[in-house]
Each structure stands twice: as C-alpha cells, then as structure tokens.
Amino acid sequence: MKKANLLFAIEALIAVVLMSMNPTPTGYKVGDVIQDFKLKNVDGKDVSLADHKDVKGYIIAFTCNTCPVAQAYESRIIALNEQFAPKGYPVVAIQSNDSQRSPGDSYESMQQRSKSRKYAFPYLHDDSQTVASAFGASNTPHMFVVKKEGNQYRVAYIGAIDNNQDDGSSASKKYVEEAVNELLAGKPVTTPSARAIGCGIKWKNA
Template identity: 70%
Template structure:
C-alpha cells in the first residue's frame, strides 16, 4: 500500500510539473491555424493580422530592445521587411518581455527604439504575454512565418532567422528568407523549423 501511495504521489507531482511548464513549451506547430490578435503598436494604434487585406502572409518576430542577440538580429529583421513587405509578407515585430523585470523593454522604450531605428513595420506590445504564450515563443528573437490559406493564416515556419548569430553575411542557411521565397514561388517550405537562439522571454511572475 505504501508503495502504491508513493507511486501515486510521484505521478501527481510529475503531472503538476508538466502543467507548470506547458504554457511555455506548448504553442503553434507548423500547419496550425493562427488565431488573430490585437496588440498596441508604438504609435498607439491597435494592429491585427486582418488589417492588411492584401497580405499573403506575415513574418512575425518576437523580439525586444534589451537582448544582445535580438540587437544582433535587428538589422536582419529590418532587411526582411524591406525585402518582403512589398511582396505581401510584411514584418510584425512583437515585444513580450515583462517591463518590471526588464525596464529597457517598457512601452516607452519600445517607442524610442522604433523611432531611433526608423522601423518601417509595427512594433507591438504584448503586455499580457498572451500572444507569446499562444504562439509558443520562448526566445528573442523567435520567428514565425505565416501564410494566408483560404482566408486563414497558417504556420509555415518556426525558429531562427538564419544559422549565424554574429555575422549575417556568413550565414549559409537563411531560414526565414528561404521559407518566404518558397511560399512566393508556390513551393513547399523545405526547412520548416530551426532552434531559436536568443535570450529567454522575461515572463511575469505568477
């Protein structure tokens, strides 16, 4: 009886542990349909996926002001928008860090960053962190390419921008770029995921 009780307690503890991490590990998988969302842009306006009726899809970047890796990839995110926005795949950047833990990622700091760097794409504040959790974003940067399919948006790629954090010119695998080019050509995405490398998102204390 004691052994049975011990095993039952162990199973319960494991279940609780899994439930506590589920919100961070679960999220969209390739092929999943994306729920639309509404987030505040740095200009104070609300932005959603439905806003651009002519969009073929989006390049969604979970990023931030303060992470060194996010900063290293900032110019590449800007370049992706410059390359693909006119082709129907604009960038939506989303900042989800808890500002209490990371003051450099406050909404005001986001506004300053977007202005200083002259972002040509929305920089959205996921203050509740609900969108980041729904997507399953864990890092900054963490990229999601979504394509429009029958009036809905579906996940086509998840992960890193490329395979060289330090030097964009040295990257020989440009995952996001290759994914969007494949979609624009009507082809299947060859590499649908790659591990996102960067700072962990600063989650709110429970």
C-alpha cells in the same frame, strides 16, 4: 502493502516533478491556423493582421530592445522587411517582455527604439503576453512565417532567422528568407522549423 503504496506515491511525486521541469510545449505548430490579434503599435494605434487585405502572409518576429541576441538580429529583421514587404510578406514585430522585470522593454522604450532605428514595420506591445503565449514564443528573437489562405493565416515556419548569430552574411542557412522565397514560388517550405536561440521571454510573475 504499505511499502508498495509508499513506493507508488514516491514514483508519482517524481513524475510530477519531472513534468514540471519539462512542461509539455504549447503554442502553434507548423500547419496550424492562427487566431488574429490586436495589439498597440508604437504610434498608439491598434494593429491586427486583418488590417492589410493585400498581403500574402507575414513575417512575425517576437523580439525586444534589451536582449543581446535580439540586438544582433535587429538589422536582419529590418532587412527582411525591406526585402519581402514589397512582395507581400511584411514584418510585424512584437515585444512581450514584462517591463517590470525588464524596464528597458517598456512601451516608451519601444517607441524610442523604433524611432531611432527607423522601423518601417509595426512594433507591437504584447503587454498581457497573451499573444506570445498563444504562439508558444519562448525566445527573442523567435520567428513565425504565416501564409494567408483566404481570411486565415497558416503557420509555415517557426524558429530562428538563420544559423549564424554573429554574422548573417556568413550564415549557411537563412531559414526565414528561404521559407518566404519558397512560399512565393508556390513550393513547400523545405525547412519548416529550426530551434530559436536568444534570451528567454521575461514572463510576468504569477
């Protein structure tokens, strides 16, 4: 009996360890309605999704200053805003890295980056990391396309921008672009998710 109890305890411990190594994914899924948020923009003003009544949706980009992958995709995020903001799907960029762990992602550095790269979209500071946590964002970049339905926003796409990190012009699948074009045409999104590739978000130490 003692051996059986010991074996059960060992198996339970192994299960707990495995669960901690592979935590249950959290955050929004495709089809979920998201909660609006309010974050400080690089111009010092608070921004929420409800601020713009005439949009059809948003392209939400969790990104940062320092990640090489985010830097490689920066011009493509700028191009997405140029292409789709006039059609009702502007970009909202969010920076959620802990600046203590990544000093190059401080609010002041965000302001400098936005100015030097001439961002024509909000670059919001998720200092508490609550928005990244709510979305389930894990990488930079990590993209979410949300469609406006009345006063709500429903997730239509989650994941990567495209399937070629090195050269966007050579990408055979441009996931975000295709998703927004399908939404604008009143069609369902053919590819609603694709694995986001990039640096992990630098979470605050517990």
